[in-house]
Amino acid sequence: MRWTQTLIPTLKETPAEAEIASHKLLLRAGLVRKLSGGLYTFLPLGLRALRKVEQIVREEMNRAGALELLMPALQPPEIWEKSGRYVTASGVFFKVRDRARKEWILGPTHEEVITTLVAGEINSYRQMPKNFYQIQTKFRDEIRPRFGLMRAKEFIMKDAYSFDTTDELAQVSYQKMYDAYGRIFQRCGLKAIAVEADTGVMGGKHSHEFMVPAETGENEVVYCEGCNYSANLEKATSRGPAIATHKLAPPATAPHHPEKFATPGVVTIEALSKEPHNVTAERQIKTLVYMVDSKLVLLLLRGDDQLNEAKLVATVGSANFRPATAEEIVAALGARPGSLGAVHVTKIPIYADSLLSDATDMTTGANEDGFHYRNVSITRDIGVTHWVDLRSVQLGEACASCGKPLKIQRAIEVGHVFKLGTKYSENLNALFLDESGKQQPAVMGCYGIGVTRTMQAIIEQSHDKDGIIWPLSVAPYRVCITPLGVVPGSAVMTLAEKIYAELSEKGVDVILDDRDERPGVKFKDSELVGFPIRIGIGEKSLAKGEVEVKLRGGELLPTKIEEVVAKVLELAKQ
RNA sequence: CGGAGCGUAGCGUAGCCUGGUAGCGCGGCUGGUUUGGGACCAGCAGGUCGCAGGUUCAAAUCCUGUCGCUCCGACCA
Structure with a gap:
């Protein structure tokens, strides 16, 4: 190609809209131009790089035995009703209507379509395993598109779907994709790491995300240098904080019941930890009130811990939740936030973080403005209904498997592999006959790579003050x-x-x-x-x-x- | 959707507070001089100041509404 015959509109100055290095360089190097928020035109040079990434993905998927096909972007809502996701995933849909006013969905993902296909075409164990993939534009009504191609309303994804006869064989399919992903990102010149991940609205049992370490990433990865443990912060666990809760023995003179004391004006963990009360955060119980599916629940955490909302979703089995409003809290507990506690509460489900399981001599709100209880023993004084994992791991905590201090790093998610089980095959009737003639649902997995995001992640990871440093494999x-x-x-x-x-x-x-x-x-x-x-x-x-x-x-x-x-x-x- | 900020030429911006002539740099076009690290000179083109309403003799500037963009949060490849 001759430079004068193509279009490479480089910019000396950075457009004001770009915030992170890779977004600035996409624009300055003349690779893409924005049409509207989250919508980008790929210029000739940008498209060449994108095609290189796609080709690497295609070659590795083919090598792993996956079969390329192409599904419609426009999907009928009926299949989403069958899978049960018409409601649960409704937030991401772009919907359109045809001339007869019938509704259609611009596909955000394709589990429903592929499972419908397989339901019709695969009827015998002899036809499996099968793994189908496509490289195609996806549409998601993102709440907040940002960082150029990183989170866009329309983006190119490689999505693959495996169908197996048994859990064991599904595990083999999963491992093949996991290995292929490692090769793909390596060939793209990316340092990507696989981490244990939360499955979110996708459902399923188990998943790994492929993460590209970057300060501008939207995720936090917890990892251990002592062993190979690594997990998304949403999922990560540890042996707990340095100061263990169970070592807080009560003084021998303490009474066998909570003791109420006045704490006028004290409405934060931090305030209670200072003069005149001096109750350190790890000796407090933090009480959060949430509305889950329009019902109140109490969440108890140690005072120095943070609620991990992804874990809350996994715990309560619903993503439909929010913090309760001050009015709802006063109506239910009789006190405002800052003086809340679970002592003597009986009518509301109480989810307590496992870290508190043997906590004694704790301090918590008394459900009376301006008062707290001390000498609270959680098993004696609080009617916990569910012991669960709700806390976020913090930097430096001991690794659950080897005990070394955990580290935390920000990262960009470029791929995600899921074991789905039989949720979609059951709901959409993807059944097959096994050797004994018995009808069974296929065991599924699904595997996504954000191709456009991967391209930008390469730039984010490989640039200097003068511009992009393309790896040979994906250079335009x-x-x-x-x-x-x-x-x-x-x-x-x-x-x-x-x-x-x-x-x-x-x-x-x-x-x-x-x-x-x-x-x-x-x-x-x-x-x-x-x-x-x-x-x-x-x-x-x-x-x-x-x-x-x-x-x-x-x-x-x-x-x-x-x-x-x-x-x-x-x-x-x- | 909640919070914060910003919309002035293709890009980056000044002017807005304190109402009265839209200015600068980059980029573009023409001519000339240059030619190993984003050249220089001269000239030219390019703006309904996001949009709509209001206040005023007069609005880029003040007020109201609206649309768009960016950042923080929830969502996710």
């Missing part, structure tokens, strides 16, 4: 030829044309910067766009019988003219 062009003069017939331009023709002939992706621009402009642009290999040709180097081969990552390699094609072929090999 592997080689950029930069003649410093473009006069037709000149020695410089003649050589540039010759090298361009030879590399093109050998099948190398190469772009010839034939713009009549000053050298500085061309150098800056080639670094901003981030071509892995640049061949600089100018009169100075030509006089020495050389051209300059420059790697975007660093080295400058003066190269004899007659050796340059062979050398670049070697460098551009993957």
